[in-house]
Amino acid sequence: MSIWIKHELCSGCGACVKVCPYAAVEIIDTKACINERCTECGVCLTSCKEKAILTDVTEKTVPDFSDRKGVWVFAEQRDGILNRVTFELLGIGQLLAKELNQELSAIVLGSKIDKLIDPLAEFGAENIYIAIHPSLNDYRTIAYTSVISKLVREYKPNILLIGATHTGRDLAPRLSRRLGVGLTADCTELSIDPEHGDLLQTRPAFGGNLMATIINRYSRPQMATVRPGVMQQIKGKSPNGPRKIIKSVSLSEKEIMTRILEVVKEERQKVNLNEAKVIITGGRGVGSLEGMKKLEALADLLGGEVGGTRVAVEEGWVTVERQIGQTGQTVRPDLYFACGISGAIQHRAGILGSKYIIAINKDPMAPIFQVADWGIVGDIHEVVPLLTEKLQQR
């Protein structure tokens, strides 16, 4: 594609020189000439009275993707254990595959993966692409990118879903750039556009203040990372058992470029508020570490976890990995207690997926009551211990 000037028609008036934002048109010997700074933006086209500026730049068209078939799911494993988001991806993958009348496949990479095949099949994978190599034992960006990109180029899937975990959010963008395709991050809803069959990818933006639906019309596979804890797992064995496709892999340490020197487990990281059924969260009204203990007692009784707002974390009443809200974690428990929390938008955005929200706050005007199922206007230091006590009696 390019833009050029038909010199027979050019009057040398210089109108195009003036409109060009890049100084890419010059008058040389009374004729306009386009230099190497041209970006083909097309601004000059309409400026020419003589219609001497021509272009073959065309509107962007959607390529024919009819040969792209199948929904693929990246099966994330660490130490031979599948991350639960894998089953959630297979769950939504089953629904999408059914809608498209295409097959659902899982890709699994590692050094020992025999035990992972059955669970993948049990949760709906009809085909399982397997790559085994010592270098694939632990996730490393370039090793995984290299193997998966080769599989995708060979088998041409239509959709590729990856969990929005630390691994997935490292892998997916690298892979998308290598494959030359678009990618949507951290989706919370996926469906198929009934008209064109494109994947509709919905995700929160602006800290959860806005939901955006995104499509990837111009490239395949349609890649998305999916927020853990959102999609439903669905059991569903394929009647013929899974078809296993084992791919041979050649990888060198030199091309992988990074080395894992050590893996350190940290107990504190185990707090996974994503999976908690009950969460009791404290805000400014908690007032002290002592105040937080009252919330912990209730959490213990209900088998739940405690969380904190940004203020509670900054005050040191709750540790940072328990922070809930836009800058902390997004949670969706069955039961969420907001205690002494006014309910800034950042906090509300992180809890909207909860099934039931209970707010306890002294201030009847606190915005948290707007998103609560049940509200108690009162002092948490009185109400929470009373609630704990009455629950114990039942």
Place this chain on the structure above:
Amino acid sequence: METIVMIKQVPDTTEIRIDPSTGNLIREGIESIINPDDRHAIEAALQIKEKLGGSIIAICMGPSQAIDAISEALGFGVDRGILLTDKCFAGADTWATSFTLGRAVEKINNYDLIICGQQAIDGDTAQVGPQLAEYLHIPQITYVKGIKEITEKKIVAKRLVESGYEIIGCGLPALLTVVRELNKTRFPRFDWLIDACNKRAPIEIWNAADLGVKAYQVGLQGSFTNVISTYTPTFKRRGEILEGDSQRMVEDLLTRLEENHLV
């Protein structure tokens, strides 16, 4: 040590409100800030420079007012700033953004390390860093929460994962995306901030022609993904405020929890 820091100017999302009648974001009057994670990227670059010498360039793609973000970066002690601004960069997805940033890095053509914030608070994608690393064919370490060792030739960093952290080593050049646990950011120096707003401040402005890119490769035209609709999330809640004294309210709450099989 030549370090490039990628920064983004973002609306302070803690201040964002939704217009109740239209459901649109109200952007007027919202302060623009350097994306919080990117401040930690700047701090990391400053600490590395203090240790190994060299210089730091901050690159920001955005509208012309994003020059404020670069001026602020210079106030922290960044040596040079480059603003990538052009009408045709507008509406870029992460694919087009990583391409545009990649061309700017190629034009600079002299770097050992690129540092980005883990993610921006407006888009929350965390995609541009890894996509840029792939574009440049250099290794990446994401979710960096600690730098154990850095020399002119290699880096060893702690990468945050769900179950703890990994210690990852690689040769330079490399790209890091950093999380806020990595460091505590400093305050900008007032005199440097003033200097940064001076006409002769070391800030360059590059457009599409300066990068040698075509309009169809960048911005909305150069993007693979498109936003087709947006909406404000709403959740139906009962919104029942319980009444009476504390005893009464707690009893009523327990009754409701039991009715819904929640306890």
